[in-house]
Amino acid sequence: MKAQLEAIEKKAFEELTAAQDLKDLDAVRVKYLGKKGELTAILKQMGKLSAEERPVIGQLANQVRAQIEERLEETKTNLEAHLLDQRLATETLDVTMPGKRSVLGKKHPITIVLDELKEIFIGMGFDVAQGPEVELDYYNFEALNIPKDHPARDTQDTFYINDNVVLRTQTSPIQIRVMEKQKPPIRIIAPGRVYRSDALDATHSPLFHQVEGLVVDKNITMADLKGTLEVFVKRLYGEESVVRFRPHHFPFTEPSAELDVQCFNCHGEGCRLCKGEGWIEILGCGMVHPKVLENCGIDPEEYSGFAFGMGLERLVMRRYNIDDLRLFYENDARFLNQF
C-alpha cells in the first residue's frame, strides 16, 4: 500500500505538471482527491490493514493527500497568473489613440480675464458693484465734473436717448451711485459694458467693457493709489512687472495719471508691440476730485479717495495676442474654442 500511495503521488504530480488549464487541474483533483478518486479508494481499503500498519499508512496517506493538495494549489496559482498574463497580453491598446472627451463649455475670453481681475481685487478687499447701462446724463457726466459744455464730452462720442439720458460712456457713473448710497469706507470695482459712437473696426467697437475702481476713506493718499495699483499689476502680469505713473487729465480726478507697464516684449527698448514706446498704457487713475466727493455728499475735508478705470478688451487682446476686436462679438465657435 505504501508503494501504491507513492505511485499515486508521483502520478498526480506528473499530471499536475502537465495540466494546461483550470479544467485539467480540476480533473486531477477529482481523479485523486474526489469521492471516487484513487487516493480515496486506497483510504477505503485501510480497514483491511493491521492495527500496527494502519496508523503508519494512515499518516502516509494524509501526507500524500496534503502534498497533492498543496501542489494543486500551487499549480493553480501559477496557472492563473499565467492565464492572466495571457489575457492581458491580448488586451494591449494603442494608448496613443485619442481619448473620449465629453464636451467642455468655454468661457468667453473677456470673462476669463474679468474673472481674474475680480479675483485679484476681491483679494485686496474690493467688492464688485454694478450700475445701469442706460444712464442719466447727470451720473455719466455732470456729477463727474463734466458739465454740458465741457470739451471732454467731445472725446467721448455719446449715444443719446434724450437730453437727460445716455448710454453710459464709461463705468465711472457707478462711482457716483455707490458714493450716494454708501458712506465711506468704500472699496469697489465696477465692471461693465460702455458705449461710444465709434464705428466698428479692428480696434474700435461701439460697445466695449471697462472695469472701474474706487477707494474712499479717511486719509487715502496718492501713495496709496500707487501702491494699490502696483500690486494689481504685479498680480496680473507677474512680480517682475515694472510700472510707471504718468501725469494725465480726467475731469473727475485730480491729480490724474495713466499707468504704463514696461513692455513685456522689449523691456523698455521699444518694439512693435509697444509701438516703439517701451511702455504699454494699462489704465487711467487719479485722486477723486473734491468736487465729485461733494456732489455725492461726502466731505472732501474729511475723506479722500482714488479711482481708476481700464478697458477690458485691450487687456484681453494683449493677453491672447488677438489682433481684431470684432472677434469678441462675432462669437464664432472656432474662436471661442481656443480659450
Place this chain on the structure above:
Amino acid sequence: MNLSMRWLKDYVDIGNVSMRDFSEAMSMSGSKVEGWETEFEGVKNVVVGKILSVEPHPDSDHLVICQLDVAQGEPVQIVTGASNVHAGDLVPVALHKSKLPNGVEITKGKLRGVMSNGMMCSLGELNLTKGDFPYAIENGIFLIEEGCKPGQDIASAIGCNDTCVEFEITPNRPDCLSVIGLAREVAVTFDKPINLHTPVVKGCGGNINDYLSVEVQNKELCQRYVARVVKNVKIGPSPRWMRERLRASGVRPIDNIVDITNYVMLEYGQPMHAFDIEYVKGNKIIVRNALSGETLTTLDGVERNLTEDMLVIADAEKASAVAGVMGGEYSGINEGTHTVVFESACFKGSSVRVTAKKLGMRTESSSRFEKGLDPQNCLPAIMRACELVEMLGAGEVVDGVIDIDNSGYKPTVLHLDAEWTNRFLGTDIPEERMKKILSDLHFGVNGNEIIVPSFRGDVEHKADVAEEIARFYGYNNIPTTTAKGSPQGKLSEYQKFERTVNQTMLAQGLYEIMTYSFVSPKQYDKIRLPKDDPRRKSVVILNPLGEDTSIMRTNAIPSMMDILSKNYNNRNGAVSLYEIGNEYIPVDGELLPDEVPNLVLGMYGEDKDFFTLKGVVENLLDVLGIEDYDVTACSDNPTFHPGRCAILSKGGEEFGIIGEVHPLVCQNYDINTRVYTGKLNMNTLFALMNDEKTYVPMPKFPASTRDLALLCDDSLPVLTMEKAIKNAAGKILEKVELFDVYKGSQIEAGKKSVAFNITMRAADRTLTDEEVGSAMNKILKAMEELGAQIRS
C-alpha cells in the same frame, strides 16, 4: 500738437538731449509725446551739386548731359530730361546709391547709351511744394537759391532737418497747444530759463479809428475782441525761417499775411483772423448772434444755414464769418488786398463747440476755442502779428488798437496748504520746493497765496495745485503704500448665484458668448413678434451709428439667433451657446428702463433636440435647488414651433421659455436646420433659488420597484401623470422615472403607451407587499381618472 524743435529753441535751450530722453521727460511731466519725426531722416546720399556744363546728348534731342561739381574731386556726369538747368546752377543731386524722402532709391545707369551717375531732383521728388520754396518751379529741377556749397548734405542746405514732436495735449491744457505753452513746460521739466519776448510794434502813424469801428453786441459769447489795421499790404512769400517752422509744424506756407496768422496761432495758441477791409461794409465790425434764416458761404465754398444761437462777425450789412469757426468766402486775403484787419478775439468755448458741431465743421480754430482760451492772450498775440508784419515788410501797421474786453478777468487766488498737500499726496515735499515749482510755472507766489496765471484756467482748486506740484516733483518719486483699513472683499449673493449659473452652463458643454445690447428694430420682425406687441416698444438711440444698432433690445433671443446664424453659415457643425445678457424694458413714467438680466440659450446640431435643451435647463434648476416647477406647453408664441415650446413657471410666476425655433424664424436667420433656444429670467431664478441643502442618510432598507405601462391619450402630458403618481403613492414614493413612450403600429391612433419605473421605500422598515400593492392600486386609480389604462 506738432512742435518744431527748432522753433522751441527760440524759447528754451535744453542743450544736448536725445529725442528719446526729451520725450520721456516731457511725457513724465504731463505732456505726452506720441512720437517724433526728423525731416529727411531716411534720405541718403543726396547733396548739393553745382552744374559745370550742359551738353546735348548725341542720341537724343530732349536729353542733356550735365557735369556737376559735388565736391568729390572728379565732376559727376548726370543725364537729365529737364530743360531748366544751366551751368552755374545749384541743384539737389541724388548720387549713385542714394535714397529720396519718398523712399525711392537711385542708382547709376545708362540713358540712351550715356552713363548717368544719379539724378537731379525736382521739388516733388524731395516731397516739397512751391509753398516751401516759392522761387522754385513745380515742373523742372529745383534750382536752389540758398546760401550753400556743392557737396553739402541736402537736408541742412535747404533747412529740411528740423525735428517735429507730436504731443498729445489733454483738453484741460489749451495753453499747451502752442510753442510758448510747451516751452514753459519744457523749461520747468529741464530746469532751464525761458526766453519770453514782448512784441514791439513801431507803427506808421495814423489812427485805427479812422479805418474801423467795432461793436460787440453779445458780451457773453465774445469775451474779448482786439483788432489792428495794416495798410499798404504787400502780399508775397514769407521768409525761409517762417516757412520752415510752419512746414515742420504741419502747416503749408501760403503767403506772408496768411503765414503770419498761422505762425502766431502756433506760437501763442491764439487763433488769428486777417481780412480785407474792402469787404467790411460801412467799415464797421459787429459781433452779434446770427439772424433767423441768415446764411453765409464759408471759405470752403459751402453755404451754411445759421441759427440764432450762433455768434457771427458781421459788417453793417451781413455776416462775414462764423465767430471762432471759419471766415466767409469773400473776406479773405487776395492779390489785390491793400488794407488788412487783424482780429484776435476770445469767444466762449461752449458756444463755439456747439456751433461747430451744428455746422459739422470742426476747424483748427474752433477746436482751440472750444477748450476755453485765455482772453489775456489776445493782445500779446495781435502785437506779435503786427511785429511780424513789420519784420517781414508785409505792410505798415496803423497806430492804435481796438480792444473790447468783456472778460472781467480777475486772477484766481488759491491758498497753498503744504501740510494738506503732503497728506493728500502721501509725500513729504518741503514747502519751499512746492513754491519753487509753482513760481517756475509762472504762478504768483506771495507767502502762501498762490496767484494762478491767466493761461491756466484749469487750476481752480487746491487739488489742482497739488497736481502741479506732483507733476514736477515726479509722480514716480511719490512713495507707494497700501491703503489702510481692513479689507473684506466678497461677491454679493447675486454675484455668487451668477457664478453658479455660469459654471453649470460650462459644465454642460455650452460656450459663453457676448453680444451687442443694441439691435435693429427689424429683429422683432425676424422673430415674428406681432406688430402690436408691447415688447416692440424699445429704448431708442437718438444718434445711432446705423439702423443695425439703433434700439436697445427688449428681447435677447434675436442676438442669440444672429450668432447661431453666423456659426451655421461659417459651417460650424454643431454649437451650444449661452449668454447672460440684459434686456432693456422701458418703464412708463421712468427716465431709465428696467435692465433685466436673462440667461439665453441656443443650440443646433444633429445630436440636439428639444429635450437636449430642456435637459440643460433641468440640470440648472436642479443645481439651483428649484423644484416642483411647472412646465406648460405653449403653442402661441410665434417665435417657436407651436408644438415644441414650453413655458416654465413656479407658483404661477413665469421664469422662462424654451423651445424649438419656428421654421420661418430660422429662415429669417438663414439657418437651414432645427434650432433650439430659450431664455430664463435671472432675477426670478435668483429669487426662487434655494441653496440650502440638507444631507439625507443613505437608505438602510431595500426599495420596492414596479414598472407601470399605461395607455392614454397622446395629448396627456407626462408631467401631469408623474404628478398624479406622486400624489397617489404618498410618502413612500421615492421616485418616478419615465422609461418609455411609444406611439405606433400596435397602438390605436391618438393614443400612446407610457411606461414608468416607480421606486418606493420607507426609511424605517422594509415595505410589505401589502403596502406596495395598496400604493399601486391608488396609482392605478389616479391614472384611470386621467384616462390612462394599464396596458396588458
